[in-house]
Amino acid sequence: MLDNIQLLFVWAPIINVQIILEGIFLGAVFALSAYGLALVWGVMNIKNLAQGDFVIMGGYLSLAFSQYNLSIFLILPLVMIIMFFYGLIVYRLMIRRVIDQDMFTSLLATFGLSLLMQQVMNLIWGPEVQIIDLDFPVYDAFDGFVTIPSIKIISLILAGMLSLGIVLFMKKSRTGQAIRATAQDPRAARVLGIDTDKIYEFTFSLNSAICGAAGVFVSVIWVLQPFYGITYSVRSFAIVTAAGLGNLPAVITAGFGIGLFEKYVGAIIGTAYEVAAPVSMLLIVLVFRQISMKKNRQAVK
Amino acid sequence: MTTKKTILTYTGLGLFGILGPFLFPAYTLSIAYLWMMVLMASTWDILGGQMGYNSLGNITFFGIGMYVSAVVQISVFYPGGVAEYTSAMGSIKPEFSNNQYFTGLYLGILAAGIIAMLFSLVFGSFMFGLRGPYFAIGSLGLAIAAAEITTTIDYVGGASGISMPLFPGDIEFRSVFFYVLCFLITLTAHFLLRWLFSTQFGLAINAIRDDEDKAEAMGIPTRIYKQIGWGITAFFMGAMGAVAGNMAGFIDKEVAYPIPTFGIFMVAMVLLGGKGTLWGPVLGAIIFHVIKETTWTYLLGWQWVALGLILIVNIVYFQQGLMGWLQSRYPEMFGIVVDKTNLQTKEQSKA
């Protein structure tokens, strides 16, 4: 551990740049799927445990399209559209029925969905680890100490544009306003003539499309296997729990924060703790929130 | 609850429990797993059903118990100590006499329960300020963190796991022995819960479920009740973990912290049977286990699809569980006198 600290801060401080960059790339993907989760959680009170599987499904769709040699700029919208309609179907078949139920119902129902999706993906694409290599150039910096694959930069820019688009959509468009109104007070929204069922439907499908986009980035940056969804779900939950609902800037900050935290824990304490890091972060945040809530004699609900 | 029927049920289940392994010797361990699942479901229901704290992390205690008992069993009679045993990665095979083995095992089970309970106090100290989804997710995080951290502790073999001491007796005796342990632990837990739910404790935890703030305002020391509830769960989960570890013969992170399987199954079983009742989890566990054992292996690769579908259908369409569904469908069977006027108001309030 001491060696690692020395390495990072004394011998080769330049590699911090690489670790920070990796953390940012990781954080960008987390932030996207976490934002989708915050949306469905905040608007319709659904805790979607299948979030990570939507991400992986997006990744596999992107794999399927990449076999036709499409460019990522085409794959991304295609995957998002398909995932949007997939979300619509899932909403109509099951989510609609669990919306008014207590919170555990949605957790378990979506867990069931997660099992189902994992296995269907396993049956369709097989359990092999899959990789998409679009063969984009890799840039060097600082004497080759830092390498930046351009595909990661492209993904980062696309993710940024996407979240900017979503923010604007939420702020400016009629539907976006209706979503926010429903999140604040569904009854009042209904009274004012908003069809909340349609809003829920749209929100869930939008989440699915966002996850699909995150999946495209996962597939071009890391590797795919049908059973990896759970890690993305856990991280999304960690981020949303840490950042709170309906607060996009906080979710994005938390996404990057957790990405960086994970990378630095890995670099300093050891990679063995890289998976434990985000969940420990989640627990720490929860404990701190409890302490601050306790002053007002309240609990974290 | 009419005593005659209760006695009948207990006699039936008791007879099945005692005669099972003799009538169907090939299924001894299958039935042992059945009791294990009954225990998991029943203890989950203390917090999940009766108290309204839905934990996804009870499996943590199972794993802790498994490791604690392994450490106790090895360190009590193996002179080199656990560190030497685990660092040899299974190449040491200590010779225990029968007496040593069984003493070690019983001590291990007891220690597993007690230490798991102590852990529940530690976890409870920072978990019980969380409600609803935050408690569920927090406890899931706890289980994942525990599993990951276990693989980095070299003392307990890290990622290489521990080979448990070999059982001295022959194979039939071994099955029956572990079967009896599973059955006894489950039975003890069941009667303890049955008694507890009938005392003030039961009322208090139901009050916490219905409205924790009001319960607290009325002077119920909610934190203490929550700790006790989770402590009991942890004790039995830990003890069962110890037995399960010995049944498996080899333990590592995957065996000790089966989060996506048993961790979720126990919740699914309770929901299947109906939560917040004494018998719901038992019924759910029996049905779940039997369906799983009969169909699972024939579905080769499709079993998870089936499980996912069962979960979804169960939750989306039978939200009260089978017990709840039966109760609302045939209230007379439950000794509930249906008052027509009452029913009408019920329907009105529903609408």
Add this chain to the structure above:
Amino acid sequence: MINKLILGIGTSLVLSLMGLTTTASAKVEGDTITLGSSISLTGKYATNGLHTQRGYDYAVDVINNSGGVKVGGKTYKLAVKYYDDESTPARGAQLAERLIQQDGIEFMLGPYSSGMTKAIAPVSEKFGVPMVEAEGASRSLFTQGYKYLFAVLSTSEQYLSTAIELAAQSSSDPSSVRVAMAFESDPFSMDVRAGVVDAINKYGMKTVIDDQLPADLSDMSTTLTKVKALKPDILIVSGHSKGAATAARQINEMKINLPMIAMTHCEAAKVQEKFPKAANGFLCPTQWVETLSKSDAMFGTAAEWNAGFKKAHPSYSSVPYQSAQASAAVYVFKEAFEAANNFDQDDVRDAISGVEMETFYGDIKFSDAGNNIAKPMFMRQIDSSGSYNLVESSKDMTFPRNVSY
């Protein structure tokens, strides 16, 4: 009433379960010998579980098509009953018991991975069921005194220690060699690590990075960043297919340029196809090579087995050794049945332990502990065209790796 109902439903379900399955009994029925195996078809070992299953099935087909197994003047066909162990050891142990007790399986084929084998071996041992396994390489499996466990493959501490030997040979001063290693946290990789550590200590080399990768992690950029900064002489990675795929992808992206890189499961993860540039010069240990000059009457030469298997499964460009050793395990059973000339479990067990044969997979002869001591491990190097070349000493090796990203 309700209690009665529970009782009724419960017991009738349990009874129906009993009734359903007790019909299955001894598994040499008619003219079929049914072997049992719990194999990972879902979960993290599913990729290699599938390679293994295909290997078993291919061998069963070939043996059945060429006349089956002749015991006591009668010809029997082979069949395998599979259960999916979901890559979880506890489930594997449970299924092994189920195969033996409920399905009456008397002979077993192994599961995939050392962890799973560790969980299942105590079960088969207790029931006295001979198990020939092809995928559990951990050394510790063969120090337990198991009598009914036989493995056709070489033990795992040999996987990557050869890489250290090669590094020592190509360096003028072995003690100056600096080693970086990253191992997945599972029993197999830990055993590989133990072998590597022994070799490192033997030459007095220096370990500069010693990372453990969690099984759920699909990102090893942290380790590789440190590798860049510390510039070790050799990088060693072990982590099943996912580990190899992740490592190859990120070595490619981060332009890691070390003189030597060695990792397990290259073929299974198809790194030479996916990342031909980075994979150039990778050292990959393998249990078996298709250019091996060994042969047998059933499958022919190694090359013939390879061609036949590729024909049955055209999706492989390079056949993973996991499939080959799985086929060999089935073949061992055939030989043992014929040698024992009956189906008594102990006779078959003795026949297996006495097996001494040359197969397409290499020589097979079991030690008293049950591991195959007649077959060496091989080290191969991937060249720029993506093909694997055998490395027998440091002279055969392209050193340093010759990559231009």
